[in-house]
């Protein structure tokens with residue numbers, strides 16, 4: 001697995017400098033977690049990494065590089081998961097999670113009247129639905145799923161894309177505490193060995209799942225030094241270090257004022 005390095009990233013919307021010369025290394029095959037208050041620039045950083053900044057008529061002024069350690073471009077190697085599950089209401093769960101495969105059908109496939117989904121893709125999708133506990137919901141419309149089930153379907157769609165770099169923008173933010181814990185465990189298991197950047201408002205989530213935890217804060221925003229909790233993920237809730245770090249991080253989030261070189 002390759003590291004992904006954000007180098008000297010700067011972003012400005014008009015007079016508003018969101019961040020400047022920001023550097024971040026996401027270790028290959030590990031989870032990097034990013035905390036920070038609303039509006040600090042977390043989603044903007046994710047969009048910059050995905051190459052989406054400045055693609056939305058927003059007149060964003062963007063600079064910096066995103067480099068993969070293996071020398072290949074980051075394009076087409078990213079899957080994205082957000083708080084909104086983005087399931088299309090008129091498609092079944094199976095149709096939703098295979099949307100990428102269906103959209104990427106070539107003209108050749110159409111001319112040869114190949115089926116919308118190959119048998120192999122359907123088998124793969126069903127196997128992923130089984131892993132996320134939704135094999136009995138393949139033919140169901142999203143409106144009949146609970147919030148947790150919808151987010152599991154979104155996770156299944158992310159897994160179907162099978163990309164090495166996964167960008168997650170508060171993916172469990174709308175879920176109740178228990179469903180959230182269960183989904184954290186599931187995502188941790190199913191995305192093991194991928195390079196994941198997880199944005200969250202929840203220090204406990206970051207500390208359970210992260211190999212490195214950063215806090216983005218200030219105007220323009222800067223990253224604090226990484227917190228590197230010990231032990232394997234997902235960390236257990238009775239881990240004393242985790243509880244103490246959670247207290248420290250909650251305190252920091254309450255007092256967002258930035259002081260240079262701050263670290264835990």
Ligand SMILES: Nc1ncnc2c1ncn2[C@@H]1O[C@H](COP(=O)(O)OP(=O)(O)O)[C@@H](O)[C@H]1O
Pocket residue numbers: 013018036037038039040041042043044045056058
């Ligand atoms: N398209 C845009 N045009 C102008 N300002 C934007 C745009 N997108 C985000 N911003 C501003 O950039 C800042 C960071 O936004 P965002 O990255 O969404 O924050 P976060 O995800 O940390 O809540 C906010 O002040 C927001 O208002």
Ligand SMILES: [Mg+2]
Pocket residue numbers: 042043044169
């Ligand atoms: Mg955001």
